[in-house]
Amino acid sequence: MATIKDVAKHVGVSTSTVSHVLNKTRFVSEDISTRVLAAVDELNYAPSALARSLKVKNTRTFGMLVTTSTNPFFGEVVKGVERRCYEYGYNLILCNTEGDIARMHSNLDTLLQKRVDGLLLMCSEVDNEEFNLFARHQPVPTVVMDWGPIDFPSDKIQDNSHHGGYLATRHLIAQGHTQIGCLTGPLDKLPAQQRLSGFVQAMEEAGLTINKSWIASGNFECEGGEKAFEELYARGSLPTALFVCNDMMAMGVINTANKKGISVPNDISIVGYDDIKLAKYITPSLTTIHQPKHRLGQQAVDTLLDKIQSQRETNLIIQLEPTLVERDSVKKM
Known part of the structure; x- marks a missing residue:
């Protein structure tokens, strides 16, 4: 050579x-x-990229830790990250944590040993763990994305989940629904907590009773929606509408309701959350809360580059605002 x-x-x-x-x-x-x-x-x-990196003391490479999930939400965010890295001439090393703490730490060690210039974290399993990120390595600039660790000192890019939950519930109320339930994600995760709190605020502002029998939790996957809806169904009477805290769970609910002869939206209306690409192609097409997933990925890379180039020590919190997308899964009463 x-x-x-x-x-x-x-x-x-x-x-x-x-x-x-x-x-x-x-x-x-x-x-x-x-x-x-x-x-x-x-x-x-x-x-030689290695020789160049040793000389200029950077590798033009970012590392990203992401939770493995069947939820296309993660893939759409990663697509935004990859596109922005390509535009800036950076490489991206993507590591799936498989939801496993040991694998997460192994991946993290590998990325830091490869001298990545910065880290993007989008791995929700570390929420309740002591995240001693740089125990064996020098710190590198880090941006935590939505679904990342909550208290870790870094820049953060996040969705305003409380407002999204509020928008979803306000829409159901505006369509004349008064009997409204909520199927949340796992309540040890901040997005699930915030979406539920948005639901509660909208209900209280409208003077509507919150029936605890119409609230259940799932795991943010299709089977979580199925399981949560089965819980509600076993408790007796159903509400006329449900705010389901992500689209994957909402699809599980629609499928399960259909098997029981319950029509969406004629018998029960549903609003989801995320606006994944599949949401407009299911039957009925899903009214949902749009998260700017591609922009979330782009903003994370922009913020990481700003942190590297400016060498600032302060940490930013950047919040992206959700919007309502109306489709066919909500019936006007």
Whole structure:
């Protein structure tokens, strides 16, 4: 494999001249630049990323830890991260934690050993763990995304889940519903807590009774929605409407209700949360709360780059606002 010394010898210039031509760090005459680039092609020379990183003390690589899930929400956020990294000329090393604490720490060690320039964390399983991030490594700039650890000192990009829950419930109330239930995510997770609190605020402001028999928790997956709806069904009478705290659970609810001969929205109306791409293609298409998932990923990369380039020590909290998307799963009373 050709080296930079081979290119320099072939052209009859110094290695520093070759470096300046390739990195555009200093003016080099057009004639020499042309000869250097021709030699690079002729010798099939590829600059060493490792050598460059040792010299400039960065790798132009970010690491990302993400919880494995069947929820397309995560994939849509990662797509935004990958696109932004590509636009800025950064590589991304993506690690799935598989929901496992030991695997998370192993992945983290690997990323830090590879000298990534920054970290993006989107792994909800660390919420209740002591997250001693840099026990064996020097700290690196870090951005925690929605579903990441709550108390870790870093920049944070998050969804205003309380307002999203409020918007969902207000919409059901505006459509004439007074008997409204809520199927939450796991209540040890901050997004689930906040979406439920938004539901409670909207109900209390409207002077409506919150029936605890119409509240149940799931795991933010389709089977969680199925299980939570089965709980409500076993308790007796159903509400006329449900705020289901994410789209995956909402799809589980619609499927389970259909099997029991319960029509959505004629018998029960449903509002979901996330606005994953599948939401508009199910039957009925799902009224839901839109999270700007692609922008969440982009903003996380932008914030991480700002932290690196400005070398600021203060930590930012950036909140993205959700919006209501009306489709066919809510009936006007």
